[in-house]
Amino acid sequence: MDIILFLIFFAATCGAAATGMLFPTGEWYKSLNKPDWVPPDWVFPVAWTSIYLLISFAGARVAGLEGSAYAMAFWGMQIAFNALWTPVFFGLRALRKSLPVMACLWVAVLGCTITHFQLDLWAGLAFVPYLIWVTVAAALNLSVARLNPDQEPLEISSI
Template sequence: MDIVLFFLFLAATFGAAATGALFPTGEWYKTLKKPSWVPPNWVFPVVWTSIYLLIAFAGARVAGMEGSAYAMAFWAVQIAFNALWTPVFFGLRNLRASLPVMACLWLAVLGAMITHFGLDFWAGLAFVPYLVWVTVAAALNYSVYKLNPDQKPLDLPNI
């Protein structure tokens, strides 16, 4: 594995993670109704840090391999939807619009896992916890949406 590639992929994950700092959960999120099985707040940064390290590892393992075009495309798509979800859910507070973003993220992670497995067992395996977590996140996203039917997105002024 090329260490420079690892740090480039890690930089991409830090870019996605930065949306969490730009759009924190805040008081608004605390007021939402949530299912009883929502993980405690401390779990989220621990899980995401682990996932970001794993997918940076996966990307770096396969990036230089012959035939890695689809794996790299799925890697790019998943990190793009990963970065998009937080501003839609927490920034715009648009629970409904976050659902298709989450669906696209789930499909992109699945595609990344499959294409990485096709090139390297360990790279594919590194995506498994991500797919599990995104499945949990999608269920949580949907549950919060259903439990808060009157929640309206932020009304942004026309720019």
């Protein structure tokens, strides 16, 4: 694995992670109705840090391989939707509007998992926890949207 490639992929994940710092959960999120199975708050940074390290590793393993075009396209797609989801859900507080973003993220992570497995076993395995986590996150997103049907998104002009 090329360490420079790893650092480039890790920088991309840090960019996506920055949206979490720009749009923290805050009191608004705490006040929402959530399902009983929502993970404790401490799980989220642990999960995301682990996932970002794993997918940086996976990207670096396959980026230089012949035939990696689809894997890299899916990698770029997943990090873009990853970065977009937080501002839509937490920034705009658009619970229902964040669902299509989450669906696109899930498809992109599935595409990454499949295409990385086709190129390198370890890279494919590195995406499995992410696919599981995004599946849980999608279910949580849907549950929170259903449990808070009257939650209106913020008006962009009020931000």
